[in-house]
Amino acid sequence: MTPGPSTRILLSAWAVFALACLAVVVSKLELSYDLSYFLPEASGPDEQLLRDRAGDAPGSRLLFGIVTAPEATTAEELAVDFSLRLQGADPFTRVLAVSQEAGLDDIPPFAWKYRYLLDDRALTPESLHEEIAARLGDVLMFSSPALVGIVKADPTMASLRVLERLSPGGEMQPSFPVGDRFGSLVIAETRSAAFDLGGQRLALTELQDAFRALNEPSAGIEIFGMGIYGLGVQETIRHEATFRSILATVLVIAVLMAAFRKLSWVGAAGLPVALGLLAGLAAIALIFGKVHGITIAFGITILGITVDYPVHLLGHAQKVGLKRAIRTVMPAIRIGAASTAIAYLGLALTGSSGLAQLAVFSLAGVLVAAIATRWFLPLLPLRETDAQEIPVMDEEGSVRPPRLSYLPVALAMLACGLGILQVDRFWSDDLSALTPIPAQTLRRDHELRQATGAPDLRYVIISEGSTRDEALSLVEELTAKLWEARALGIVERWMSPDVLLPSESAQHRRVAALPSTELLAGWLDEAVQGTPFSAEIFAPFMADVESSKELELTATSVLDSPFAGIFESLLYEARGRWTGLTTLHGSVDFAGLAAWSSSAGFSGNVHVVDLKAASESLVARYRAKVSMVIGLTMIAILVLLIAVERRFSRALWIVVTALAGLGLTITTLSAMTGPLSVFHFVALLVVAGLGLDYGLFSSRPSTAAEHKNTQRAVLVCVASTSATFGVLAFSSIPVLSAIGTTITTGCLMCWGLARLGAGRAYPH
Amino acid sequence: MIPVLITLAACAGSLSLPGDDAEALSMIMASLAAPGEERLAFVEERQSPLFDEIVTVSGYLERLSDDTLVKVIEEPLPRRLSLGAERVTVESAGRTVETSISRHPALAGLRSGLIGLIDRDAVSLLRVFQPSVEDGENGWRLELLPREKRVARNLRRLVVHGCGETLISVEVWLADGTIEQMRFVVPGSGGTE
Numbered sequence: 001m002t003p004g005p006s007t008r009i010l011l012s013a014w015a016v017f018a019l020a021c022l023a024v025v026v027s028k029l030e031l032s033y034d035l036s037y038f039l040p041e042a043s044g045p046d047e048q049l050l051r052d053r054a055g056d057a058p059g060s061r062l063l064f065g066i067v068t069a070p071e072a073t074t075a076e077e078l079a080v081d082f083s084l085r086l087q088g089a090d091p092f093t094r095v096l097a098v099s100q101e102a103g104l105d106d107i108p109p110f111a112w113k114y115r116y117l118l119d120d121r122a123l124t125p126e127s128l129h130e131e132i133a134a135r136l137g138d139v140l141m142f143s144s145p146a147l148v149g150i151v152k153a154d155p156t157m158a159s160l161r162v163l164e165r166l167s168p169g170g171e172m173q174p175s176f177p178v179g180d181r182f183g184s185l186v187i188a189e190t191r192s193a194a195f196d197l198g199g200q201r202l203a204l205t206e207l208q209d210a211f212r213a214l215n216e217p218s219a220g221i222e223i224f225g226m227g228i229y230g231l232g233v234q235e236t237i238r239h240e241a242t243f244r245s246i247l248a249t250v251l252v253i254a255v256l257m258a259a260f261r262k263l264s265w266v267g268a269a270g271l272p273v274a275l276g277l278l279a280g281l282a283a284i285a286l287i288f289g290k291v292h293g294i295t296i297a298f299g300i301t302i303l304g305i306t307v308d309y310p311v312h313l314l315g316h317a318q319k320v321g322l323k324r325a326i327r328t329v330m331p332a333i334r335i336g337a338a339s340t341a342i343a344y345l346g347l348a349l350t351g352s353s354g355l356a357q358l359a360v361f362s363l364a365g366v367l368v369a370a371i372a373t374r375w376f377l378p379l380l381p382l383r384e385t386d387a388q389e390i391p392v393m394d395e396e397g398s399v400r401p402p403r404l405s406y407l408p409v410a411l412a413m414l415a416c417g418l419g420i421l422q423v424d425r426f427w428s429d430d431l432s433a434l435t436p437i438p439a440q441t442l443r444r445d446h447e448l449r450q451a452t453g454a455p456d457l458r459y460v461i462i463s464e465g466s467t468r469d470e471a472l473s474l475v476e477e478l479t480a481k482l483w484e485a486r487a488l489g490i491v492e493r494w495m496s497p498d499v500l501l502p503s504e505s506a507q508h509r510r511v512a513a514l515p516s517t518e519l520l521a522g523w524l525d526e527a528v529q530g531t532p533f534s535a536e537i538f539a540p541f542m543a544d545v546e547s548s549k550e551l552e553l554t555a556t557s558v559l560d561s562p563f564a565g566i567f568e569s570l571l572y573e574a575r576g577r578w579t580g581l582t583t584l585h586g587s588v589d590f591a592g593l594a595a596w597s598s599s600a601g602f603s604g605n606v607h608v609v610d611l612k613a614a615s616e617s618l619v620a621r622y623r624a625k626v627s628m629v630i631g632l633t634m635i636a637i638l639v640l641l642i643a644v645e646r647r648f649s650r651a652l653w654i655v656v657t658a659l660a661g662l663g664l665t666i667t668t669l670s671a672m673t674g675p676l677s678v679f680h681f682v683a684l685l686v687v688a689g690l691g692l693d694y695g696l697f698s699s700r701p702s703t704a705a706e707h708k709n710t711q712r713a714v715l716v717c718v719a720s721t722s723a724t725f726g727v728l729a730f731s732s733i734p735v736l737s738a739i740g741t742t743i744t745t746g747c748l749m750c751w752g753l754a755r756l757g758a759g760r761a762y763p764h
Numbered sequence: 765m766i767p768v769l770i771t772l773a774a775c776a777g778s779l780s781l782p783g784d785d786a787e788a789l790s791m792i793m794a795s796l797a798a799p800g801e802e803r804l805a806f807v808e809e810r811q812s813p814l815f816d817e818i819v820t821v822s823g824y825l826e827r828l829s830d831d832t833l834v835k836v837i838e839e840p841l842p843r844r845l846s847l848g849a850e851r852v853t854v855e856s857a858g859r860t861v862e863t864s865i866s867r868h869p870a871l872a873g874l875r876s877g878l879i880g881l882i883d884r885d886a887v888s889l890l891r892v893f894q895p896s897v898e899d900g901e902n903g904w905r906l907e908l909l910p911r912e913k914r915v916a917r918n919l920r921r922l923v924v925h926g927c928g929e930t931l932i933s934v935e936v937w938l939a940d941g942t943i944e945q946m947r948f949v950v951p952g953s954g955g956t957e
Contacts, residue, residue, distance in 0.1 A: 076866065077914070137841045137856050139814060140821055142871060144918045145940040151814055174866040532815035 007379050014376050018275060021282035028285035047618045049462055049579070049609055060194040061093075061565050063225035064448050065186040065207055069218055072175040072182040078219050079174075079184035085210040091190055091203035094562045098174055098185040110561035111162045112154075116548040117502065118165075119158035122513050123545070125523045131156040132527040153540035165499045166563070181220070185448075189565050190227060197234055200227030224445055232441075236733060244727045244736070251723035252307065259716040260314060268380050269310040275376065276303050276369030283364035288357050295354065299361040301739060302686055304724055306369035308693060308717040309333050313373050314382075315713030316706075322378050328706055329713075330374055332696045335644055337370035339637040339696075340689040346633035347685060352622070355682075401701040404653045408756035409660040412749075416660075419667030426666060427623060428675035429616040458612050459590065461582040461597075464605045468555065471571065471578035472503040474606055478582060481600050490596050492586030497571035500558045507553055517546050619678060626681060630688065634659065637692060650699050657757055658691030661750030668745055679738035686739075687746025690721065694750050698758035711755070718751045781899045786890055788897035792904060793886040797929045802826060804882065805949035812942045821944075827882045833875050847875035870918030873910050874936065877922045881931060893922070903927030 067082055069075040076097075083097035111118065121127065135151045150157065175184045188207065192199020204223065211221045256266040280299055284291045312333060316325035341363050348359035463478055465471035475498045485491045502510070515523065520542055524535045558567045570581045584593075597608040634655055641651035665687055669676055694717075697710050721743065728740025781788040808821040823837040832848040846853040852871055853862045865872045873892060880889035889895065892915070893908035906924040910916040923935040936944040 073912070133841070134856070137843050139812060139942075140810065140819070140837055140841060141843055141845050141854060142874070143812060143814075143938055143940050143942040144870070148812075148814055148940045174864060532812075532817055532819045534816045537814055 010375070011379050014275070014372070014379070018278055021275075021278040024282040024285045025278065028289060029281060030290045047614050048574070049460070049581075049611070049614070060226045061190045061192075061569070063188045063190060063203060063207065063223060063227060065188065065211075066178065066183040066222045066224075067186060067211075068178050068181045068183045068220040068222070069216070070181055072184075074218070075182040075184040076175050078214055078216055079186050081214055082210055082221075083186045083188075085213055086186075086188060086206065089206050089210070091192070091199060091206050092188045093191050093565045094187075094189045096187050098187065107159050107163055108166075108562060110558075110563060111166060112159050114548075114551060114553050114557070115154065115158040115162050116514060116545060117507050117510055117551060117553050118162045118499070120502075120506075120510070121156070121158065121161060122510075123156060123515060123520075125526065128156065128523050129527040132524075132531060132533065136531050136533065152537050153544055155538060155541055162499070165495075178222075183222070189562075190225075191565065192227075194226035194230060197227070197230050200231055204228060204231060224441075224448055226445075229441060229445075233733075240731050240733055240736060244731060248724040248727040251727065252720045255716060255719045255723055256311070259311070259712075260318060265314050265318075265382060268377055268382055269307060269314055271380075272310050272369040272372035272376065273303060273307050275372045276306050276365035276367075279368035280361035280365035283360050284357055287360055288353075291361075292354055292357060295357045295361055299358055299365065301725075301728075301743075302358075302362045303365040303369065305686060305690065305721060306366055307720060309337070309370055309373040310377055311716050311720065312697065312710075312713045313377060315716055316709050317382075319705075319709050322382065326374065326378065328702070329697075329710075331644075332693075332700050333370055333373060335641065336689075336693045336696050337366050339640060339692050340366050342636050342640065343630075343633045343685055343689055346629040346636075347626075349629060358682075401647075401650065402699055402707065402758045404650065404699055405757050406653070406656070408753045409656055412660040412664045412753055416663045416667045419671055425675045426670050427620075427681075428677050429619040429623075459584055459588065459593065459608060459610055461584075461606065461608050463580040463582070465578050465580075466576075468571065468573070468578045469503050471580040472498050472501060473505065475580040475582060476503055476506055478602070478606050481602075482582070485593070485596050485600075488592070488596065490589045490592040491584055492588065494582050494584050495566070495570065496582040497567060497580045500561075500563050500567050501553060501555060501571070511549055511551075514545055514549055517542055520545055622678070623681060630685070634688070641696075653757065654692060654695035654699060657695045657753050658688055658750060661691040661694075661746060661753050662688055664749045664753070665742065665746040668749070669742060673741065676742075677734070677738055679735045680742045683739040683742035684746065686743050687750065690743070690747050691750035691754070693717075694754040695757075698754040714751065714754075718747055721747045781897055781904060785895045785897050786886075788899075788904075789889060789895040789906060790886040792897070792906060792926065793880075793884040793889070795929045796881075796884045796926070796931060798884070806946045807949060808944050808946045810942065810944050813940060825878065825882070827879060831879065833879050833882075835878075847871055869912065869914040870938075873912070873915035873919045874922075877908055878934070881924060881934065903932065 065079075065082065067075055067079040069078055079097040083095045086092060086095040089095070116123075132155055135155050135157075138147060139151065150159070154160075175182045177183075188203070190199060190203045192203070194200065204227075207221075207223055211219075253266055256269055257263070260266055260269075277300060280303060281291065281296075284295065312329045313322075313325050316329050319325075320328065344359040344363040344366065346359075348356045348363070461478060463471055463474035465474055475496050479494075479496055479498060482491060482494055498506070521535070524538050524542070528535050528538075555567075558564065561567075570583070572579055593608060638651055638655045641654060642648050645651055662684060665684065666676065669680060694714055697714050700707075700710060702710060725740045725743040725747065728736045729744050731737045731740060781791055803824040803826050805824045806822065808823075810819040810821055812819070819840070821837055822839045823835065826834040826836070828834060830848070832846055835845045835847070837843040837845075842856070844853075844855040846855075847865060850865060851862055852865045852868055853860060865875070876888060876892040879885070880892070889908065892911060894911055896907040896909070898905040898907075902925075904926050906926070908922040908924065910919055910921070918939045920937040920939055923937065925932045925935075931948060933945060933947040936942075936946065938944070
């Protein structure tokens with residue numbers, strides 16, 4: 001059949017639309033992996049901190065390499081060789097082997113150069129005398145070339161005090177047993193943030209190359225760290241997504257083939273979905289510019305459901321021809337698409353930029369898929385031979401609304417009530433439960449972080465100021481108070497940005513306190529009295545004190561140093577305010593910390609944050625907001641249904657049946673898998689959409705034959721949805737598994753309730 | 765640098781050592797008399813590039829049953845250095861600093877050398893050091909070179925002097941040019957042997 005001129009024009013218009021969407025996507029869209037994008041809007045500084053630092057928390061850039069060997073000393077030596085090979089490598093700001101000899105000769109040039117600006121101990125005749133005597137004791141104990149160098153240029157050991165504050169992790173064993181071998185740890189800080197998987201891959205390749213270059217057959221290596229887990233997860237997701245999407249596609253094609261028995265129809269059923277996807281991506285590109293990886297994954301999943309529209313149309317077309325099918329099913333598809341669009345509009349208002357993006361994507365996709373089902377599919381040269389061969393059985397039969405029963409809904413509610421008694425908790429507010437990283441890996445990571453003294457990320461103290469310097473001054477005041485908390489045994493060690501960049505006033509005060517060359521020479525002469533030292537050996541010390549007076553330490557100086565990564569994670573600007581973080585290391589008395597912080601007399605801009613509590617309150621508030629939005633959208637949908645159908649009883653039945661389906665799904669899932677996460681919650685939105693669709697189609701006034709066709713088409717939709725999401729339900733990735741189990745369960749529950757509730761429509 | 769001159773009286777009890785250094789070391793260790801006291805008093809002459817003059821240090825060595833070697837300096841500044849199998853502890857003026865000995869390979873080497881000598885344990889010494897033995901009329905001279913590079917980075921060598929079954933002194937040669945000449949004090953003699 002040759003298409004007529006008007007069909008050709010319309011097909012060309014669709015082609016232009018698809019190409020325009022594609023052009024927008026290709027030219028404007030960028031991929032992003034910043035997880036904070038998916039967190040809801042924060043309320044208060046605690047949640048704000050969680051949001052701001054979600055992707056780049058202090059310590060998240062650390063990678064741990066454990067070099068193993070049969071002997072402890074071999075492992076230690078190999079670890080040192082390994083770290084030496086990585087010095088200066090581009091992906092890293094710092095690399096350190098724990099077994100490296102206690103490093104008087106490894107003082108970083110930054111800490112050495114600025115030591116008199118960074119050290120808060122004042123240089124006085126008394127302190128100099130005390131320090132010179134202490135150095136004599138050190139030299140008498142055991143000397144080394146590095147110690148000789150330090151004594152000459154830094155007899156007060158200012159550089160070591162700075163270094164100690166820069167390394168709050170405490171001391172680690174240089175080697176430890178790993179099974180029947182020994183391991184030695186190398187810590188590498190990456191230049192790129194943990195979520196920058198491209199940068200993390202470069203770092204991993206560099207580590208692997210350096211290890212291979214050791215050329216030691218007996219050695220092994222294990223590499224840990226947030227970035228590595230990210231790469232692992234990406235790999236697993238890629239593998240799982242490929243495997244499962246192929247399997248799901250094959251299953252959907254099989255279901256559609258069983259239903260339509262024509263490949264051209266199956267292909268046609270996929271076209272509205274494809275157009276919807278393109279339109280969704282183009283809408284994001286135009287509105288947001290960047291698309292998050294999760295938006296694509298979730299969005300495609302959600303849009304996959306829109307295959308139901310062509311399935312309904314083609315399912316009916318197969319029996320009664322395309323023209324009549326359009327008349328029969330399009331009203332329900334229109335309402336279904338409109339109510340789904342309302343639900344996604346609600347999602348856009350939940351306060352998370354990521355979810356708003358997801359909503360725009362789904363909204364545009366659903367509308368375009370529905371429009372394409374109505375206005376694009378009929379343009380295709382689909383053969384309708386079957387339709388002519390099958391007699392329209394009930395053509396003369398009257399169009400009647402089905403008899404709608406609330407009995408299944410009542411039974412479902414009863415089941416929910418009984419289920420509630422069995423379930424302790426429906427929701428988990430634990431953000432960490434959402435991680436796709438295996439629990440065993442997380443335990444090992446926790447152990448390594450504890451052993452290396454990486455900060456405990458549950459509690460941090462934030463100091464906020466309108467300028468960087470104000471924030472730093474507040475951090476310095478806090479540091480002074482923390483020494484008191486330390487004396488009380490509440491905290492042990494901490495890391496704060498003032499260690500790397502003192503406030504301007506602190507720098508000026510320290511420089512002003514440095515003595516003149518003449519004065520220092522006099523102090524030295526007195527200090528060396530009665531010791532075997534001669535004052536002349538301290539010439540480098542005098543020169544360095546003098547040159548320090550000309551130095552000025554700025555943020556740029558720190559950012560040019562190997563400490564840039566840690567500095568940026570501890571001091572940052574967000575929404576025009578500067579925040580300084582103080583992370584706690586070693587043992588912390590958390591109860592004591594809470595009591596101390598409330599009595600320490602901090603200004604309103606300094607306070608202790610419990611990140612776990614903040615994350616839980618964030619999720620709980622978010623869930624409450626999404627629940628409210630779902631409630632409001634259900635009311636809006638009810639109003640829409642009443643307005644369109646003008647029959648309150650049918651509209652109410654559809655909404656109540658969908659809600660009962662949701663309730664039954666939540667209870668079943670909670671009983672089966674334990675408390676539900678945010679991922680389950682978002683998937684429930686899809687279930688709500690499915691429940692509405694099934695209710696709409698099942699309760700549509702129709703002839704007995706049409707009703708049968710509808711039930712058959714709904715069954716095809718249920719089969720294809722269950723097949724797709726059933727495949728996801730068995731995924732090892734929590735997010736995919738949560739979506740899969742929720743939608744499969746929800747789809748079956750909603751279909752069952754709609755089928756039973758409207759099943760006795762045409763009693764014989 | 766001015767080498768420390770060790771003036772020794774002619775040694776009476778020669779051991780007639782074999783040519784092979786390892787065997788000679790074993791023979792020296794086998795013939796050494798057990799230290800009479802738990803504490804081995806010493807006087808040490810210290811020469812350092814930081815000092816104008818040679819500094820004399822006195823104190824004692826103590827080998828504890830848990831394989832810890834304690835070096836106590838009494839003069840000129842009281843200090844206590846404990847070298848355990850795993851930890852190094854420095855105590856001075858009421859302050860204690862503790863660290864892992866693996867991070868100080870030279871101190872680990874010194875500990876092995878001094879404990880090996882006190883225990884007269886040739887096998888332990890041979891495990892850590894490459895020996896070289898000279899025998900002469902002033903007694904025997906045992907030079908111990910660390911086998912491990914990381915030990916040798918700071919501890920260049922130990923030179924042990926003895927006469928017959930008596931251990932006279934140990935010289936510790938450090939990489940910074942420091943030479944510590946530790947002479948052991950014979951109990952009741954009031955001076956060094």
